[in-house]
Amino acid sequence: MVAHNKTIAGKTLREWRDFSPVIGDICALRETAWINPGKLPFAEAAQSCPLTMADIEDAAARLNRFASYIKLAFPETAGAGGIIESDMVRIPVMQRSLEQDEGVPLRGQLWLKKDSHLPISGSIKARGGIYEVLKTTEDIALQNGCLRPGDDYSVFASDDFRALFSRYSIAVGSTGNLGLSIGIMGAKLGFRVTVHMSADARQWKKDLLRSKGVRVIEYKSDYSTAVAEGRKQAESDPFCHFVDDENSQTLFLGYTVAALRLKRQLTEQRIAVDAEHPLFVYLPCGVGGGPGGVAFGLKQVFGDHAHCFFAEPTHAPCMLLGMASGENNRVCVQDFGVDNRTAADGLAVGRASAFVGGLLRPFLSGCYSLSDERMYKMLARLADTEGIYLEPSALAGMYGPFLMEKSAAFRGYIARFGLDAQMPHATHLVWATGGNMVPRAEMEKYYSRGRELANRAVE
């Protein structure tokens, strides 16, 4: 409980609740939906933004340069030419099933972006995390005069390069999946890697990393502490690169490349995105880098025709809180008596990234929160209807399309932008952020929990 006379960023709890009813919902752990009053038309938002399409293209080009190495080091990517990318698939059976549950038809088509099945590390972190390791690696090779423009990057697999990188280390703080991506990629290249894991991190992720020679340091506290400790320890070592999940522009740009790839996939699927065919995208959000990067990229590619929403657990709605209060990272969920304890371990973050919160402010359409129970139930439902298995965090986006039909706030958004007539041609893309690496026994537990909760609801 928060004492009622205590002030948080200059306001008492009561004053905050009067300021925004969504904050009252957050404190009460109620599911809630919020439309961003700070969103601007794309052309205007882009004007004052320090990052541009050129930055995204630079990142995409770097990933292309590394493709010959990735193909060699991770043969499972050979079919895709060393490009780490996921499929987008239609999920019509899930759509009908949820329509029945929710008692409303969903206008438009429901699609899933399967970052859950990205090669190498099975989560959205295989975008940003791996990109930052590769960028660091390229910088070191260039500084040491081992690489010239135009070289074939398969040399990164050579013993000489591994010997060079073994003189350097990489560190990161994580709730699990970022550590997995950085650890797997860093160790493969020859770096000494240290992962600072928050209390939320699953045991199997720590075990897997240790089996690859990664040093895992465990914390009893949450994500923010693990990151702060990691940052502090890395600071004193000039040969250590710290992947800063709260502030890294490099990490962010790695995620943005998804938008260029998605554009091509939409074209292949003959899905138009224009004034008549809006694209709604629902992204699970932890600290904000992953969903922020993807959303930023999508806005650069599709402008006003892309509508991006962030999804968070009711127990860890840090971006929603930062945005709705206008205080960004100056407040955390714990300030408001919210405990940051959730089964959605990838989203267990109490304080959002200042960098992402600020950058996304004029681009983002809205945020919502949902209960862990709902994520579990949708996890089991997706498995039953489509045979696709995700981790709990990755289901957070699945509720968004139905909020477009059910929530007064989101319906207001559709009305305000005059989108009602276009909704039957809308594409709803749920970003599935993780799950493929989850061990079978663990996944069975998630699934049973979802079935159990669904049965309980029926009784």
Ligand SMILES: *Cc1c(COP(=O)(O)O)cnc(C)c1O
């Ligand atoms: C990390 C993660 C997210 C959110 O990414 P952030 O950059 O922390 O916002 C979503 N889902 C899963 C499964 C993740 O691991």
